[in-house]
Amino acid sequence: MIFSLNVLLILVRVSLSGAILDANYYQKTCPQVEDIIYTSVRNATANDLKVPARILRMFFHDCFIRGCDASVLLDSTPENKAEKDGHINLSLAAYNVIDDVKTMLEQSCPATVSCADIIAIAARDVVVISGGPSWSVLKGRKDGRISRAEETKTLPLSHDNTSQLIQSFSQRGLSVKDLVTLSGGHTLGRSRCSEFDYRLRNFSAAHDTDPTLDPEFATELKSKCPEHNKDPNAGENLDSTGLGFDNDYYKRIVGGKGLLVSDQTLLGDYRTRWRVEAFARYRRLFFWEFGPAMVRLGNVGVVESGEVRVNCRVVN
Missing domain, CATH: 1.10.520.10 (Peroxidase; domain 1)
Structure with a gap:
């Protein structure tokens, strides 16, 4: 534990x-x-x-x-x-x-x-x-x-591929393992349509919809994010249990239901795929790894100089 x-x-x-x-x-x-x-x-x-x-x-x-x-x-x-x-x-x-x-x-x-x-x-x-x-x-x-x-x-972007994500994490002293583990934080929350609707229509010359996206899931997303959608709050949960911390995020990636390109790309790269599949299969393994990864993230750029702000919004 x-x-x-x-x-x-x-x-x-x-x-x-x-x-x-x-x-x-x-x-x-x-x-x-x-x-x-x-x-x-x-x-x-x-x-x-x-x-x-x-x-x-x-x-x-x-x-x-x-x-x-x-x-x-x-x-x-x-x-x-x-x-x-x-x-x-x-x-x-x-x-x-x-x-x-x-x-x-x-x-x-x-x-x-x-x-x-x-x-x-x-x-x-x-x-x-x-x-x-x-x-x-x-x-x-x-x-x-x-x-x-x-x-x-x-900052990493929702349309970044695995190589771009690995580079971004590496620049902060974080490993490929940290990338896959910390991405599991997407088990909480949701994303607006504007972050992923380009995957649903006119994706490329060869494919109208991103081929890495499960077809039924793509149809569901199209109904939630209609073309020329004007509602800034329209979107979808990053996993099917958006209010609970679990490993459903990884299960959805394995099933082609990663909402963002930066999520789904982790399945398509040999450097990250096996860990995504392991976390999808074993929730306890994901939980075991997540805490230490958060500690490593919390160590990024820590400095001895600085201050203790009295008001977090302004310097002393």
């Missing part, structure tokens, strides 16, 4: 920066930090079932730009357009959940818990709340002071 890895994960030196993260970082300065975050996230989820998918996606998008430094939370200023206002991040949400957590932590432990650590802990908690595995979150990140919208252009 993943829980048995906790002892091994208590102290890790992040090779990219030399910064040290520790599972017990707040044991003396804010021992209630995890309880406060879990309770707040659980209550937010009870009021809005979209919160888990949104928090998990926020963690990915934060760590992939400048590392896990909460730069995605900073608001734009007249002088600077921040990450959250980059085109690919306009669909991010649940910033208010992080704001509420930060407010409570500032009351209990002023100027102690970084916004970057809040996102990392909340990402674990939404997985657990949704029925997924738990893991020991390493802590001690500092908040960055720079956030630039133009840098979000380097």
Whole structure:
């Protein structure tokens, strides 16, 4: 079980920066930090079932730009357009959940818990709340002071192929194994038609519909995303159990029902196919691998310099 890895994960030196993260970082300065975050996230989820998918996606998008430094939370200023206002991040949400957590932590432990650590802990908690595995979150990140919208252009895209995805993950120090495992986060949430409707019509000179897409599933998607659709909220769940954390995402890929090209492409490449098939067959294996992969993602770009923001939206 993943829980048995906790002892091994208590102290890790992040090779990219030399910064040290520790599972017990707040044991003396804010021992209630995890309880406060879990309770707040659980209550937010009870009021809005979209919160888990949104928090998990926020963690990915934060760590992939400048590392896990909460730069995605900073608001734009007249002088600077921040990450959250980059085109690919306009669909991010649940910033208010992080704001509420930060407010409570500032009351209990002023100027102690970084916004970057809040996102990392909340990402674990939404997985657990949704029925997924738990893991020991390493802590001690500092908040960055720079956030630039133009840098979000380097985030992986929904139409990327496997080679492009592998390159993107490799640039962050993440492996092919991490790519396939972390892609399983798509078991939560949904995607708008605009992210995949090009697969449904006029796909290529030889095929009207993407040939890697199951024909019956393509017909179903066409009904949900009619041609010239004007509804910006129309879309489809990324798997058939969009509110539950499980391995259905991989099962759907094996069945030709990966919603995005960046999902389905994992089945067509020998470097990733076997792991997709293994995760589709064995949920426990996926759960076993997911926690450690999230720890590795949380180590990306961790730096010793930085600050602990009092307000996650602005630098101190």
